[in-house]
Amino acid sequence: MYNSVFIPGKNWTLSLAELIAFLEIREYKFKILSFSKEYFIVRFEKKIDPSIIDGLGGIIKIGEIKATFSTDILDKAIVQKDKPSKKEIENIFADTTIIDDLISSTKKIFFGVSVYSSEKRFRKITKASQRFFGSIIKRKLSEQGQKSRFMGFSKDRKLPQLSHVEVLKKALISNNAELIIGIGKNKIWVSTTKAVHNPFEFQKRDVYKPIQRKIFGIPPRLAKTLINLSSCNQGNSLLDPFCGVGTILQEGLLTKSKVIGVDINPWCIKSAERNLEWLSKEYELTKPDYRVLQGDIKDLSKKIGYNEIDCVATEPDLGPALRQIPTTPYAKKIIMKLDNLYSIFLNETYKVLRKDGRCVFVTPYLKTRSGQIVTMNVDEKAKNIGFRRVFPFQRENFEKISSTKEEIL
Ligand SMILES: C[S@@+](CC[C@H](N)C(=O)[O-])C[C@H]1O[C@@H](n2cnc3c(N)ncnc32)[C@H](O)[C@@H]1O
Structure with a gap:
């Protein structure tokens, strides 16, 4: 199983509907594990080609999930500054290929971290989380003798997220050099960006x-x-x-x-x-x-x-x-x-x-x-002619039965 993160455009419900229709018609085997205005997590049976982003109008970034852990641990690490929790996250990172994928022949690696939170109550920790994850990577790289530079943000930036244009201009994809962190209600999703929308x-x-x-x-x-x-x-x-x-x-x-x-x-x-x-x-x-x-x-x-x-x-x-x-x-x-x-x-x-x-x-x-x-009122007109309205969010595409109509609309 392969999990991917999709960052939607401004109209996220339209982006989700588009993504589902796109995957269905191409017969991908998939389930939506989680969705929000900020990101969608999709599980695939086979690895996907991230260049599918060029065929989608409403998706801004696609990332490959490398690790997940409980939101409680991040909460403790950031809010309570709990050292064992910090260590636990660092160990989780060490068990992934994130650092190895980043190591390149260039003298100094330039990398970035973008944090998206689906939960309102965690939005206040996104900036601190971004710095925290950045420092883990920097430290791990340095342990392996690799110099690096973390792409920080100016204080006035509202959200700790790189735009797709920044990712493109800094060529972060080819070096696996942008991490996307999704903060959800129960889970943190850590992924490497594999493709961005090319405006x-x-x-x-x-x-x-x-x-x-x-x-x-x-x-x-x-x-x-x-x-x-x-x-x-x-x-x-x-x-x-x-x-x-x-x-x-x-x-x-x-x-x-x-x-x-x-x-x-x-x-x-x-x-x-x-x-x-x-x-x-x-x-x-x-x-x-x-x-x-x-x-x-x-x-x-x-x-x-x-x-x-x-x-x-x-x-x-x-x-x-x-x-x-x-x-x-x-x-x-x-x-x-x-x-x-x-x-x-x-x-x-x-x-x-x-x-x-x-x-x-x-x-x-x-x-x-x-x-x-x-x-x-086109609904009535269309129905009278014989059209049937399609509801794009069918239950079978979602992991949890509850995550359908009521949650989306
Ligand atoms: C909003 S524009 C579509 C623009 C198009 N999407 C584009 O990117 O160029 C609507 C089009 O409908 C055409 N149109 C208006 N009335 C029409 C009719 N009765 N039959 C066929 N086309 C008509 C107009 O000439 C116009 O080009």
């Missing part, structure tokens, strides 16, 4: 593609998340019926799926084509499979045919770009205007999707001046 690659696809659409374009990371939530895998057909300049299609091509884009706007179609051509060259894709068609959503099934598509991931029209927070009546007007478009979209998508296909889409969510949230 520069996503940025390249976002701002260096030939044609961009600043306000209406979806960020590539979110596009990736939608694709994963649609359970899209290599070889599947993926449709974006509101493709714009093709951001979702781009991410779909990188998943090696057969992508089809439709948009009413001829300029979007030309732009999406150019962007996909660019992506295919830039990423040296062999036989990229894409089609982009101009058309109105109302004619979708006529254009695509019935039961042709495995997955739909899309960002339909979300209404006008707003310069200021709308009033509630104005927000309601926007939603009312879009209502028919969403009905047609769901009807047509139902026809083109295979019976076991999945459709994932973004809906408008407007916060108004009075603090009210105005959204569209």
Whole structure:
């Protein structure tokens, strides 16, 4: 059994749902042992390739668990400054490969420690824990004659955590030189970072593609998340019926799926084509499979045919770009205007999707001046057409029966 830690992005429930869908469709054998806003612990039957991070929009870091011990011991070591507990943790470290993995040919090892606590009451000990773990490593390295430098933080840093950009810039992955410490209610998880999200690659696809659409374009990371939530895998057909300049299609091509884009706007179609051509060259894709068609959503099934598509991931029209927070009546007007478009979209998508296909889409969510949230009731519409809503957190994927719906939502 191999345990891994996953550090999610800001919207952690979305990240968890994406991760589960990604692992399920690729038939990984896994169980979620623990999850929180800060980190997920996942047990796998086989060792995973950490480069899967490039296929995930919502995961920031992946680490390999090297040791676990009880939270009580850390609490005693840090809060009560209990010497035997400190020694116990040091011995636990000595029993792992963490130090050996760090020893390199370089004269001086540069390493960092990031601490994440899922428990509010332990947040106050994260900074002290970070220094404590750093000093253990430094001492152990020095015992082996290895000089090292611990990457400390300035006092004003709120959380003792290295960002993925820092890990990348300091090249900490190749030297196994970042430790992730997860402080949970009962357990401490010690791991070595094996991969981090590469924002520069996503940025390249976002701002260096030939044609961009600043306000209406979806960020590539979110596009990736939608694709994963649609359970899209290599070889599947993926449709974006509101493709714009093709951001979702781009991410779909990188998943090696057969992508089809439709948009009413001829300029979007030309732009999406150019962007996909660019992506295919830039990423040296062999036989990229894409089609982009101009058309109105109302004619979708006529254009695509019935039961042709495995997955739909899309960002339909979300209404006008707003310069200021709308009033509630104005927000309601926007939603009312879009209502028919969403009905047609769901009807047509139902026809083109295979019976076991999945459709994932973004809906408008407007916060108004009075603090009210105005959204569209798509659930009812979709249900009436025949769609079944998927709950992404199924019990069988979790170690503990209790850690499902109630805890997540
Ligand atoms: C929010 S944008 C999608 C942007 C896209 N995700 C991107 O990254 O470029 C919505 C798109 O829906 C298209 N659209 C609006 N009404 C449509 C309709 N009736 N049929 C097909 N496409 C439509 C617009 O032209 C626009 O490109």
